[in-house]
Structure formats: C-alpha cells, structure tokens
Amino acid sequence: MARRKISPDESPLALKRRARRINKILAEQYPYAVAELDFRNPFELLVATVLSAQTTDVRINATTPALFARYPDARAMAEADEAELQEMLRPTGFFRAKTASVLALSNRIVDEFDGEVPGRLEDLVTLPGVGRKTANVVLANAFGVPGISVDTHFGRLARRFGWTDATDAVKVEFDVAELFEPKDWTMVSHRVIFHGRRICHARKPACGVCPVAALCPSFGEGEVDPDKAAKLLKYELAPGREELLARMRAGESRAELRAAGFKLDA
Structure with missing residues (x-):
C-alpha cells in the first residue's frame, strides 16, 4: 500500500486542523493516557524523570x-551516602552519572529553594x-502548568x-x-507518547492498525498488513x-492494576 501524501502546499490552517483531528482520535484511543512514571509529589517526579534517561519508565517504577x-525528600536525598545511592540506582543504567545528578539537584533545591x-x-x-x-x-504533571514534553517518542511522531x-x-x-491550545498541551504530550510506545514504533511502526493512518503522511513506513x-x-x-486494556479503559489506576497482578510493561 502506498504511503499517504499530504500536500506540500498544506496551509497552516489545514495543518492545525489535521493535527487537532489526530489529537481527537488519539484521545479516543487512549482515554487513560497519563504520565507513566509513578510519583506522589514534585520531588519524586523530578528525580524519576532525571533517572528515566536511557532506560524505561517500567524500570524506573521498579x-x-x-x-x-x-x-x-530533597533534604534526605542531599545527605545520602553516594555509594549506597549508586547501588540503589545501578539497575537504571549510567548509575554513577545519575547519582551525581540526583545529589547535585537535591543539594541545589535545599540551598536555593528551601x-x-x-x-x-x-x-x-x-x-x-x-x-x-x-x-x-x-x-x-506535578504543578498543573500546561506544557509539551518532547522525548524521543514525541519528536519522532511529530515529524x-x-x-x-x-x-x-x-x-x-x-x-x-502553535498547533494546539495551551490547555491541550499536556494531554497531547501524553497521547502522542503513548502512541509512540504502543503503535508507532521507531523501527517498525504498526501502520496497518494505526487509528490515525488516514491523516498520517508517513503511512507505509511500517507494516501495513493489519494482521x-x-x-x-x-x-x-x-x-x-x-x-488489561478493558480495565484501563474502565478507569482503574496503575496502582490498582498492579495490585490485581497485571504487569504494565511492554
């Protein structure tokens, strides 16, 4: 099946409309889209996000x-023993560099932001x-300030x-x-990242089952046969x-699903 072509003369208005249609479809596909790092407060999310570089959210959540x-909290982390912290972070990869970053940012938070x-x-x-x-x-995700989070998945799909x-x-x-209202930025980020992890993979996207295939100029880069x-x-x-999908669509939280014995990995 040939790749779908979007006119090179697509106007800014047409691009905006197409982008918003894609977002609407992704909202229907992933009504449960959220930040996939577990956290209870801004400090936990900050540290988890720093640790997530070059590894998976599943590994960080473990x-x-x-x-x-x-x-x-930052005060406790700032006083952590470096060797002990390295051992705790070893499973995340690049653990020495990550230990240094976590200690440094914790100290900065204590010294400059009380x-x-x-x-x-x-x-x-x-x-x-x-x-x-x-x-x-x-x-x-921790302060409710709308924003677009560009990780490798988001950048790949945006292109x-x-x-x-x-x-x-x-x-x-x-x-x-520029394509979305600020109020939509956070959820656009979640939905696009979800889509990149589940369907629109880097090496072999599952084009044949993609819900936004009709709106995607890159259709055909991956497998087009639905089966x-x-x-x-x-x-x-x-x-x-x-x-698992049915229970996620029904609104069960990640914590509830884990407690029920479901694995949330790929």
Whole structure:
C-alpha cells in the first residue's frame, strides 16, 4: 500500500486542523493516557524523570519505591551516602552519572529553594541534569502548568505526522505548541507518547492498525498488513492483554492494576 501524501502546499490552517483531528482520535484511543512514571509529589517526579534517561519508565517504577522510602525528600536525598545511592540506582543504567545528578539537584533545591522543587521553568532548568523536557514534565504533571514534553517518542511522531521537520527538541516543542491550545498541551504530550510506545514504533511502526493512518503522511513506513501489524502492538494493546486494556479503559489506576497482578510493561 502506498504511503499517504499530504500536500506540500498544506496551509497552516489545514495543518492545525489535521493535527487537532489526530489529537481527537488519539484521545479516543487512549482515554487513560497519563504520565507513566509513578510519583506522589514534585520531588519524586523530578528525580524519576532525571533517572528515566536511557532506560524505561517500567524500570524506573521498579526502582523508585525503595529509593523514596529511603530518601523521601530533597533534604534526605542531599545527605545520602553516594555509594549506597549508586547501588540503589545501578539497575537504571549510567548509575554513577545519575547519582551525581540526583545529589547535585537535591543539594541545589535545599540551598536555593528551601528544600522545595520550584514551580517555574526558569528555575527548574537551573538544576543539575534538568533541561526543558524534564522541566515541562514536572510542571505539567506535578504543578498543573500546561506544557509539551518532547522525548524521543514525541519528536519522532511529530515529524512523522508532519507537525514539524525539526530535530531540535526545543524547536519541536515550539512548532507543535502553535498547533494546539495551551490547555491541550499536556494531554497531547501524553497521547502522542503513548502512541509512540504502543503503535508507532521507531523501527517498525504498526501502520496497518494505526487509528490515525488516514491523516498520517508517513503511512507505509511500517507494516501495513493489519494482521501482521497487530502482532507489533505493545503494552495493553498487545495480543492477549485484552483484560488489561478493558480495565484501563474502565478507569482503574496503575496502582490498582498492579495490585490485581497485571504487569504494565511492554
């Protein structure tokens, strides 16, 4: 099946309308989309997001319960024994660098922000190991400040959708922000990232079962046969996980699903 083409003369208004139609369809596909890192407060989300570099949210969610039980806030983390912290973070990969970042940002929070994670982007990005992506994740999900979080999934899909041709994360953020109302930025981020993890994979997207295929100029980059594409689905959309999907659609929380014995990995 040939790749669908979007007119190179697509007007800014037509692009905005197409982007919003994609978002509407993704909202129907993933009504349960949320930040997939577990957290109870801004500090936990900040640390978890820093730790999530070069690994999966599933791995971080397996690591942080013990981490935050031992070091529940910035003051406790700032006083952590470096060797002990390294051992706790070893499963996340690049654990020495991550230990240094977590210790440094915790000390900065204690010294400059009285132990509380700041709620402004311009302050967050001054913390060691914190860039715009991490800052936007924290602001959007812990402080309720709308923001677009550009991770590798979001950037890849934004380009495949034709929302931007930029590879720089900040440029992607600004280009996509122009297409949506600010109130929608956070949920657009969640939905696009969900879609990238479940259907629109980096190496072999499952084009044949993609709900936004008709609106995607990159249709055909992956498997277009519906039966073959269905085998590429991951997480709750994967074959054999219908009960998990039904319970997620019914509104059960991630904690409730884990307690019921469901694994939330790919």
